[in-house]
Amino acid sequence: xxxxxxxxxxxxxxxxxxxxxxxxxxxxxxxxxxxxxxxxxxxxxxxxxxxxxxxxxxxxxxxxxxxxxxxxxxxxxxxxxxxxxxxxxxxxxxxxxxxxxxxxxxxxxxxxxxxxxxxxxxxxxxxxxxxxxxxxxxxxxxxxxxxxxxxxxxxxxxxxxxxxxxxxxxxxxxxxxxxxxxxxxxxxxxxxxxxxxxxxxxxxxxxxxxxxxxxxxxxxxxxxxxxxxxxxxxxxxxxxxxxxxxxxxxxxxxxxxxxxxxxxxxxxxxxxxxxxxxxxxxxxxxxxxxxxxxxxxxxxxxxxxxxxxxxxxxxxxxxxxxxxxxxxxxxxxxxxxxxxxxxxxxxxxxxxxxxxxxxxxxxxxxxxxxxxxxxxxxxxxxxxxxxxxxxxxxxxxxxxxxxxxxxxxxxxxxxxxxxxxxxxxxxxxxxxxxxxxxxxxxxxxxxxxxxxxxxxxxxxxxxxxxxxxxxxxxxxxxxxxxxxxxxxxxxxxxxxxxxxxxxxxxxxxxxxxxxxxxxxxxxxxxxxxxxxxxxxxxxxxxxxxxxxxxxxxxxxxxxxxxxxxxxxxxxxxxxxxxxxxxxxxxxx
Amino acid sequence: xxxxxxxxxxxxxxxxxxxxxxxxxxxxxxxxxxxxxxxxxxxxxxxxxxxxxxxxxxxxxxxxxxxxxxxxxxxxxxxxxxxxxxxxxxxxxxxxxxxxxxxxxxxxxxxxxxxxxxxxxxxxxxxxxxxxxxxxxxxxxxxxxxxxxxxxxxxxxxxxxxxxxxxxxxxxxxxxxxxxxxxxxxxxxxxxxxxxxxxxxxxxxxxxxxxxxxxxxxxxxxxxxxxxxxxxxxxxxxxxxxxxxxxxxxxxxxxxxxxxxxxxxxxxxxxxxxxxxxxxxxxxxxxxxxxx
Numbered sequence: 001x002x003x004x005x006x007x008x009x010x011x012x013x014x015x016x017x018x019x020x021x022x023x024x025x026x027x028x029x030x031x032x033x034x035x036x037x038x039x040x041x042x043x044x045x046x047x048x049x050x051x052x053x054x055x056x057x058x059x060x061x062x063x064x065x066x067x068x069x070x071x072x073x074x075x076x077x078x079x080x081x082x083x084x085x086x087x088x089x090x091x092x093x094x095x096x097x098x099x100x101x102x103x104x105x106x107x108x109x110x111x112x113x114x115x116x117x118x119x120x121x122x123x124x125x126x127x128x129x130x131x132x133x134x135x136x137x138x139x140x141x142x143x144x145x146x147x148x149x150x151x152x153x154x155x156x157x158x159x160x161x162x163x164x165x166x167x168x169x170x171x172x173x174x175x176x177x178x179x180x181x182x183x184x185x186x187x188x189x190x191x192x193x194x195x196x197x198x199x200x201x202x203x204x205x206x207x208x209x210x211x212x213x214x215x216x217x218x219x220x221x222x223x224x225x226x227x228x229x230x231x232x233x234x235x236x237x238x239x240x241x242x243x244x245x246x247x248x249x250x251x252x253x254x255x256x257x258x259x260x261x262x263x264x265x266x267x268x269x270x271x272x273x274x275x276x277x278x279x280x281x282x283x284x285x286x287x288x289x290x291x292x293x294x295x296x297x298x299x300x301x302x303x304x305x306x307x308x309x310x311x312x313x314x315x316x317x318x319x320x321x322x323x324x325x326x327x328x329x330x331x332x333x334x335x336x337x338x339x340x341x342x343x344x345x346x347x348x349x350x351x352x353x354x355x356x357x358x359x360x361x362x363x364x365x366x367x368x369x370x371x372x373x374x375x376x377x378x379x380x381x382x383x384x385x386x387x388x389x390x391x392x393x394x395x396x397x398x399x400x401x402x403x404x405x406x407x408x409x410x411x412x413x414x415x416x417x418x419x420x421x422x423x424x425x426x427x428x429x430x431x432x433x434x435x436x437x438x439x440x441x442x443x444x445x446x447x448x449x450x451x452x453x454x455x456x457x458x459x460x461x462x463x464x465x466x467x468x469x470x471x472x473x474x475x476x477x478x479x480x481x482x483x484x485x486x487x488x489x490x491x492x493x494x495x496x497x498x499x500x501x502x503x504x505x506x507x508x509x510x511x512x513x514x515x516x517x518x519x520x521x522x523x524x525x526x527x528x529x530x531x532x533x534x535x536x537x538x539x540x541x542x543x544x545x546x547x548x549x550x551x552x553x554x555x556x557x558x559x560x561x562x563x564x565x566x567x568x569x570x571x572x573x574x575x576x577x578x579x580x581x582x583x584x585x586x587x588x
Numbered sequence: 589x590x591x592x593x594x595x596x597x598x599x600x601x602x603x604x605x606x607x608x609x610x611x612x613x614x615x616x617x618x619x620x621x622x623x624x625x626x627x628x629x630x631x632x633x634x635x636x637x638x639x640x641x642x643x644x645x646x647x648x649x650x651x652x653x654x655x656x657x658x659x660x661x662x663x664x665x666x667x668x669x670x671x672x673x674x675x676x677x678x679x680x681x682x683x684x685x686x687x688x689x690x691x692x693x694x695x696x697x698x699x700x701x702x703x704x705x706x707x708x709x710x711x712x713x714x715x716x717x718x719x720x721x722x723x724x725x726x727x728x729x730x731x732x733x734x735x736x737x738x739x740x741x742x743x744x745x746x747x748x749x750x751x752x753x754x755x756x757x758x759x760x761x762x763x764x765x766x767x768x769x770x771x772x773x774x775x776x777x778x779x780x781x782x783x784x785x786x787x788x789x790x791x792x793x794x795x796x797x798x799x800x801x802x803x804x805x806x807x808x809x810x811x812x813x814x815x816x817x818x819x820x821x822x823x824x825x826x827x828x829x830x831x832x833x834x835x836x837x838x839x840x841x842x843x844x845x846x847x848x849x850x851x852x853x854x855x856x857x858x859x860x861x862x863x864x865x866x867x868x869x870x871x872x873x874x875x876x877x878x879x880x
Binding site: 053055057101104106107108110111112114115118119122123125126129130229233236240270271272273274275276277278280281285 | 625671686688691694695698702705706709812818819857860867868
């Protein structure tokens with residue numbers, strides 16, 4: 001389906017949906033309401049969980065909060081003001097949940113949301129018992145089922161439109177990166193926690209508004225209705241059945257499942273929950289990518305052609321060669337100001353003083369000091385386990401040092417998160433490549449350009465990323481998922497991602513390791529060309545050949561300490577270095 | 589003063605039970621790497637069976653333990669191999685598996701609680717067993733609670749010794765520390781992870797039976813028990829048995845004080861309060877997600 005047809009289908013579908021109350025009787029309206037309600041909740045749920053893979057089990061909590069906003073205030077506040085109020089309360093609750101748990105690994109978020117609906121249900125029960133004296137409220141309004149139906153249709157349209165916008169924005173891309181590899185996303189300059197919290201708050205607000213819209217339908221509302229655990233369950237089943245990462249997924253899932261559950265609930269009211277659970281488990285098992293995920297596979301079978309595996313939610317759909325924004329399309333040359341020349345006596349860029357980091361009893365970095373000047377290539381060498389990568393992780397903000405200072409352009413990097421350091425102009429690659437296998441090469445580079453802060457719009461970022469990739473000899477891979485690249489190209493892609501931040505300082509962690517000899521030559525030439533352009537580089541390397549050829553100066557580490565410093569020739573001739581690498585010699 | 593003491597003693601009894609509750613879950617999560625959201629529902633199932641055996645056949649819960657613990661072990665072993673191992677076979681990466689396994693466990697919790705709801709509905713269960721008052725530090729404790737506490741500590745001690753003093757325990761701890769490295773030491777990870785998951789299920793059933801001895805419960809309460817177990821695990825540190833004991837006591841005493849001096853309706857809020865504290869004071873290690 002072309003994107004124009006796609007854009008046209010939705011309004012038509014929504015319009016048809018909106019017409020149902022005119023044609024149908026009460027039964028159709030009730031069924032339609034149920035479908036719409038679940039479709040909205042599932043879409044909102046999928047917007048966050050789909051790309052990030054953070055599973056929220058608290059839909060009922062946000063929905064119930066919205067419903068109770070109406071239940072408690074509808075007599076005093078006009079209905080029209082209650083929807084934004086519900087949205088606000090839902091969002092505030094989500095921000096609280098997010099700030100508590102989204103800074104750390106996903107499991108805590110899931111656990112926190114798992115009991116949230118039950119917590120709020122009990123709090124509400126307690127509040128009503130101790131304040132109003134009775135549990136439950138009557139909601140008597142003149143809002144009809146049709147009005148609720150139309151409100152939900154409008155909300156669904158709004159949610160879908162919002163999701164469509166989100167997916168096309170830089171934040172959509174950021175969410176995908178978070179789902180694939182959060183740390184790598186942070187090193188691309190993405191403020192992951194902020195992005196997660198904001199999107200969670202927006203989707204939770206939608207859930208709360210859904211609750212507020214539906215509340216009058218019940219006339220009597222008590223905590224068991226509003227915070228019914230099935231409400232947390234259904235959106236997940238629906239989104240999963242339809243295909244979590246797909247725009248149409250929740251809609252496709254909602255229609256058959258609501259029909260099915262409606263029938264099940266009527267015929268087997270007692271075993272309903274049980275059947276629901278079994279069905280859910282079967283869906284998780286059998287169709288992890290949902291119904292829509294099956295379509296490409298079916299097409300492949302039919303055509304029996306090696307159709308390229310479509311990346312699940314790539315955002316850089318084939319971009320027509322748009323008019324290049326020349327002024328804002330920096331080439332690799334633009335990474336550093338052209339006035340800078342590779343001179344080892346440039347001004348100080350990075351200063352490390354008395355750095356120390358211990359893990360339990362093991363001191364990985366011990367009282368380490370060095371200075372890196374603008375334009376130089378600075379090597380850090382040493383045997384395995386001497387603390388090289390730890391130094392890099394300390395500079396790039398993965399770890400906090402126990403002691404010591406790291407000054408970048410004279411400013412301290414203490415307590416700075418990886419994304420802040422990336423934005424400040426320090427980019428890195430990883431010893432073991434950290435790419436997002438499902439995302440295209442373009443999607444790796446675009447966010448770094450965007451979140452690095454030197455490109456304004458998504459279009460500009462695409463042009464920039466395309467040129468950068470071409471410059472690195474990866475022009476033919478622009479729309480290829482990174483998982484399909486070979487090793488050197490994955491490494492090149494990581495380099496492109498790092499360069500897209502337009503770093504003042506580039507940290508390469510054994511970037512040449514694992515390459516075969518011919519790849520190695522290409523790699524060294526690449527680094528040399530960067531050096532020729534005046535990029536300051538910190539090189540962690542085992543290959544002495546590369547160190548000799550590339551580095552202006554280097555330090556040698558052993559057991560966390562600096563044992564030598566100087567030009568590669570000086571350092572490699574140093575007796576202590578020889579001893580560390582080759583062991584004691586008899587005549588030493 | 590007397591009520592303070594009562595609250596403290598009640599808190600300690602519950603705390604011991606919560607420690608055992610968390611021990612089973614921390615084994616399942618720390619070793620088999622499965623966040624078993626159906627834990628509380630399995631616990632309720634054991635409690636229901638113990639109640640029925642007592643009410644219909646006058647079977648003492650101590651004897652029920654002998655039947656229910658092996659049964660729970662077998663059920664959990666089957667669940668592990670037929671559900672979670674199969675899932676892992678179908679998914680390539682652990683990352684893809686992680687999200688699916690949470691959803692699967694969530695579904696499982698609906699299956700277990702749904703089956704019980706279909707049979708028993710939301711009715712309350714309780715039976716009076718050993719309802720004899722015992723004087724303890726100037727406070728009166730029913731004998732059933734005291735027995736439950738003693739048994740909980742005994743089970744906990746047994747599990748702890750199993751982990752620390754036996755070859756099996758060493759293998760299990762090796763898997764907890766490094767599931768990728770353990771096979772290099774000749775440990776059959778699949779087998780012992782399954783064993784640990786089932787052993788966690790056995791402890792889960794034991795906790796359920798002990799709780800049934802003194803507390804009224806119903807099927808929908810499973811969620812709360814899962815949550816409490818999770819909070820204790822997080823407070824104590826994943827895979828940390830001693831941590832679970834202390835965290836369990838903290839939770840039990842906090843809950844008891846909130847229930848006694850503030851409102852019984854706010855106990856879950858207290859649990860969440862502890863959860864938030866634990867999470868906020870946790871070191872935020874960025875590699876936490878990758879390394880666990």
